[in-house]
Amino acid sequence: MSTYLTEETTQVTDAAVSTRLSSLDTLESEAIHIIREVVAEFEKPALLFSGGKDSVVMLHLATKAFWPGKVPFPVLHVDTGHNFPEVIDFRDRTVERLGLKLVVGSVQEFIDRGELAERADGTRNPLQTVPLLDAIQQNKFDAVFGGGRRDEDKARAKERILSLRDEFGQWDPRNQRPELWNLYNGRHTVGQHVRAFPISNWTELDIWRYIERENIELPGLYYAHERQVFARDGMWRAVGEVSQPLPHEDVITKTVRYRTVGDMSCTGAVESDAYTVADVVVEVAASTLTERGATRADDRISEAAMEDRKKDGYF
């Protein structure tokens, strides 16, 4: 009965561990399996690509899944118009290098046409939902890969790997399909689409260890650099065209890096001297704050900020 820790089982354990895949290899295999399933079962998938680390890892996994062939789907970027210029540059170089098609949904165009209103706080992250759904509809994408991870947020912790969205892009957390074994059910009706999250089971540290192991290039602002910043909401905000200090906010030069890369108007930097990927791995492992808590103003709005955005069709 209680066979635990008999000599025999101990030996089995030791022998098995020696031939065992590392956790990163297991996560990589799982993600590649999911990416291939979606490509095989859907008519027209696309991959959300912002130039942020999670989407860069997603794209790297896709290149491995279909090697030596090209990645067989386009990438989709919802551009808030407030992006860091170096990230847009990185995005364009990556698309060029891999020979991909880039589809851009522009928040600015929706604002210019009067179909979206600028928020009082100037934050544009929550405004991405409408252009995202529009791009999905216009291009008839039936599956959209995202780099969402369950460790990011408590609403995401309940997200499925294949997540069904209705005609309005809405997520219904109370009515999700059970997900069993490695059998993913992507069936959907006309008008519905599926969000696919192949790196659901990765943590922030897994992402960084994988970036280190695979030698994956990222936008430079993920690493320590000097930048003019001012303090707001307990975060260091970059000085830029759309991110200007108020009269009482002093501008200083700090050595910082970004843990998440999003809209300049709501993404904060952290003080850091992590100049290399190895430094970042060490820093993330020792960090005492969650990446969203540390650097995202939009997730501080309420306890259920992410849950509410997801229900409305956010990433």
Next chain:
Amino acid sequence: MSTISEISPGSLTEGLPTTLFRFATAGSVDDGKSTLVGRLLHDSKAILADTLDAVARTSADRGFGGEKGGIDLALLTDGLRAEREQGITIDVAYRYFATDRRSFILADCPGHVQYTKNTVTGASTADAVVVLIDARKGVLEQTRRHLSVLQLLRVAHVIVAVNKIDLVDFSEDVFREIEADVQQVGRELGLGSDGITDLLVVPVSALDGDNVVERSERTPWYTGPALLEVLETLPAADELESHLESFRFPVQLVIRPQGALAPDAVAGGLDVEAYRDYRAYAGQITEGSVKVGDKVSVLTPGQDPRTTTVVGIDFAGSSLEEAAAPQSVAIRLAEEFDVARGDTIAAAGTVREASADLYASLCWLSPKPLREGQKVLVKHGTRTVQALVRNVGGKLDLASFKLEPASTLELNDIGNAQLRLAAPLPLENYLHHRRTGAFLVIDPLDGNTLAAGLVKDHPGDHEDERYSI
């Protein structure tokens, strides 16, 4: 045995890489499951300061711990707004933490509502399941139900945590009595004695942390390992499965670039001529291992198995000599067979004939009940086929583990059924093949998942009377 420690830079970049272990928790809120999960996350330092601050504020607002103060660990696993408002957990939530030895994926399965659906879902991918029992209450009917489901799903390791041991004054007598009851239920079910599963019983106090991460001095009569030590050292399912002879590889898609080679690979020096006629079968090994030179059979529904040799195992530019479950790879074969998605590549001569008659246990997961004569879809491996529900062979009473007559299955029921498939599939007994013996039943009308299916042997050659129709 390593215990939780601060992750030092050295442990991340040097030494052995950590391995992945998936486990689920089952039990009701009253058994202290949320507190146990919170304790594991808290003591393994998976909870960061900002989350902890928020929980501490809420704990204080609710007057948790009275004058002692402290934080309500159960709040750490709070999820959706509706769950917080109603004080219940609706859906399986996934949590992550790591020690020096392993990275853990925890499927936190709520116990109150739809426990069968949630337990089946969480257990389907789990290497181990921790079932909670309240030391003051002992083995309840719900415990029997949980253990029945886990036995049916053949979860390799079942760990019963006898919680709130502090509330029975750390009494060895109470623990031994519960332990004996658990083992009695185990014997009735075959759990821990079927050569597939094992069953362990650990006394814990989730609230105070006894035997959760560290062995407790307050249970000197218990000489076994703490819960986390158990989780750190049990072999994961794929460690056991990759030692099997039975290589199984459902083909997901064919990689055949025909000149559309990846520009980055070409820029990196890929020999364009050599890859012009490249053709490989992409998939994830579900079981066993394969080497270059192995004889394999290609199983295509409606055709006789075709035997050939593996000439290459590729992964993103590397050529592998061998690969094992759960690796995702691309396999090249000696012959230019017509192989497509839905076919299975298997060790030659190890798979029985494909069959259009499917005998199975079904865990019914939908509010729409199962009817005889109903048309459904069956998703098995990488193939989905139409199927007709011929008859329902009975419903399992989970408390007694006896089969009762039934002509329908409703949400959270587990029963037997016979289905007729529109095309034969290489079905294998779930008892011995956790992946190729599993399937989904899907509603063709709205695409929703209706049931989790476990393939059984055909009547006449089944080995376990309890599963007979």
